[in-house]
Amino acid sequence: MNASDTSTVFERAARGLPVPHTPVWIMRQAGRYLPEYRKLRRTVDFVTATRTPEIAARITLQPMQRFEMDASILFSDIMTPLDPMGVSVDFKPGPVLPEPVRTPERARAVRELVPEADVPFVLEAIRAVRSELRPEAALIGFAGAPFTLFCYLVEGGGSKDFMTARSFLRREPEASQALLRTLGRSMARYLVAQAGAGADAVMLFDSWVGMLGPESYRRFVHPVLKEAFATVRAGTDCPVIYFPNRGGALLSSMRDLDMDVFAVDWTLPLHRADARLGGGRALQGNLDPAELFGPPEALLAAADAVLADAEGLAGHIFSLGHGIDRRTDPGQVARLVDHVHERTRAGPG
């Protein structure tokens, strides 16, 4: 390694460069499985916590004080920037919209985000975290992907199959496309602004894209994602991560998206995701969050299986295949993080 290179292990892995160990972080690592988070949340509601930079920074740093994570992720939510775009959102604890977007007129009335003016508190929280975080750890900024935000906006909250949202796509294809474009442009600008404020990497969460068939993905979502990633690439040098949850069947259609790391859920082995993507890119993942409920030996064996699966990849960032469950024992997280570091210290894989 070049001694003058100041980039973190996390960023090096994202770029496919040599690393001293496989970097680790846990999807949804700042949250309700941590007693210190639950304690703080008794004194402040979720929305206030996300909108108050000192509190958001403190929560972001909670898992960093407890574990040897290689990256922190900003405490915020994919729904946080929607209010200034004209869509109000409550959290109960998942997002609920008092007035879902159900007409073409409303879809077209959602306005583009101007991050510096609309969500200054997010950018300030990033500056606060970056000034306190140890320099070897990366800070990940994030946003919701256009289709995932579209799902919540139209459905009005979480759902088993988002049928209201998916039928709106067919009933009002033009208004849907306009809304997806607004969301795509807004989230691209949002990620660029977060990188400008000090995020070392940015990640786009597409929790629901896996519900689309290949044709509707190509028609409605791909062009919007392609433009969004091009905008992010033009606006920042930092590594860009995309998480198409349950998107295994779509990966071959995603090859030409201009970003650095695919985050993979646990339903697809990493080497198979790599083959579908055509190789050459770093992957993130993909331990099943349920493994954290097994006995320690089984957890560590499952982690070893992920590391073995990652052999031969251009780069690997170890993480869960989706968010950590709130009933998880934090002691298991500590075991997992330390194990991955020890196992890979001689060199990854």
Ligand code: CP3
């Ligand atoms: O460490 C972190 O990752 C914290 C930052 C973060 C949150 N949400 C905080 C949060 C991130 C990266 C997210 C992303 C997010 N939010 C996604 C994409 C990732 C995924 O899980 O698919 C989605 C779909 C959402 C929407 C959302 N917000 C849901 C479904 C929920 C309920 C979650 C739950 O645990 O019940 C939220 C609320 C939320 N966002 C909480 C946290 C810590 C719990 C709120 C509380 O404290 O009551």
